[in-house]
Amino acid sequence: MDYMTKLSVNINKIATLRNSRGGDVPNVVQFAKDVQRFGAEGVTIHPRPDERHIRYQDARDLKPEVYTEYNIEGNPIDSFIDLVLEVKPTQVTLVPDAIDAITSNAGWDTIKNKDFLMDVIKEFQNNGIRTSIFIDPVLKQIEGAKATGTDRIELYTEAFAHQYDLGDKNAAKPYTKAAELANKLDLGINAGHDLSLENIEFFKDNISNLLEVSIGHSLIAESLYLGVENVIQMYLHKLK
Numbered sequence: 638m639d640y641m642t643k644l645s646v647n648i649n650k651i652a653t654l655r656n657s658r659g660g661d662v663p664n665v666v667q668f669a670k671d672v673q674r675f676g677a678e679g680v681t682i683h684p685r686p687d688e689r690h691i692r693y694q695d696a697r698d699l700k701p702e703v704y705t706e707y708n709i710e711g712n713p714i715d716s717f718i719d720l721v722l723e724v725k726p727t728q729v730t731l732v733p734d735a736i737d738a739i740t741s742n743a744g745w746d747t748i749k750n751k752d753f754l755m756d757v758i759k760e761f762q763n764n765g766i767r768t769s770i771f772i773d774p775v776l777k778q779i780e781g782a783k784a785t786g787t788d789r790i791e792l793y794t795e796a797f798a799h800q801y802d803l804g805d806k807n808a809a810k811p812y813t814k815a816a817e818l819a820n821k822l823d824l825g826i827n828a829g830h831d832l833s834l835e836n837i838e839f840f841k842d843n844i845s846n847l848l849e850v851s852i853g854h855s856l857i858a859e860s861l862y863l864g865v866e867n868v869i870q871m872y873l874h875k876l877k
């Protein structure tokens with residue numbers, strides 16, 4: 638049976654915009670409330686150690702307002718683990734980010750990091766937090782993920798998005814195979830990175846039991862493009 642795929646909106650970019658001017662515009666908590674009101678089924682944040690967009694305090698402030706699925710992503714360094722255990726989101730997604738990465742650019746080596754991942758995952762699960770780990774669509778990494786005890790994996794979709802954009806009809810193939818194995822191993826499947834209005838339908842159609850996608854960068858850019866005409870008309874009207 639195929640499951641519904643939940644849309645979790647990553648609001649990092651809203652914090653980036655806010656931080657560029659100081660102050661509190663746009664307000665990330667209000668934005669999270671609004672995307673849920675508009676139908677989003679989850680809110681994702683990815684606090685980075687330099688807090689250049691979402692800050693640790695935002696993660697706390699969002700907690701009482703996210704009544705859908707609250708997903709916190711990040712590299713499980715000590716301060717991140719403490720934050721997640723304090724906030725207790727619905728789900729934590731572990732991502733092996735380098736400290737200075739502009740954005741996430743690789744999945745876990747689940748074989749090399751098995752013991753570390755097992756320990757961290759157990760701690761989150763013991764605290765009632767569902768776990769997911771960010772991985773490339775590589776079969777031995779999916780098997781490795783299963784061995785860590787994680788509830789879910791998040792397929793890193795940057796390569797798919799790039800190939801699809803180039804017109805590659807096989808762009809989803811490694812992901813389809815990865816999902817088949819994950820389903821066989823009873824691992825839940827999430828996906829994210831560079832998913833967009835252009836590529837999301839094709840991706841979903843090729844993945845069996847895709848439980849959740851988290852989308853930020855394109856969704857915010859698309860919202861700007863789709864909203865700008867309306868806002869310019871509103872300004873022109875006020876300036877008449």
Ligand SMILES: CC(=O)[C@@H](O)[C@H](O)COP(=O)(O)O
Binds near residue numbers: 685690
């Ligand atoms: C894991 C992942 O793909 C996303 O969380 C993405 O990395 C967003 O993070 P940035 O907003 O910092 O690019």
Ligand SMILES: NCC(=O)COP(=O)(O)O
Binds near residue numbers: 791
């Ligand atoms: N987990 C992926 C995510 O939250 C958003 O990634 P992107 O859409 O900003 O590339």
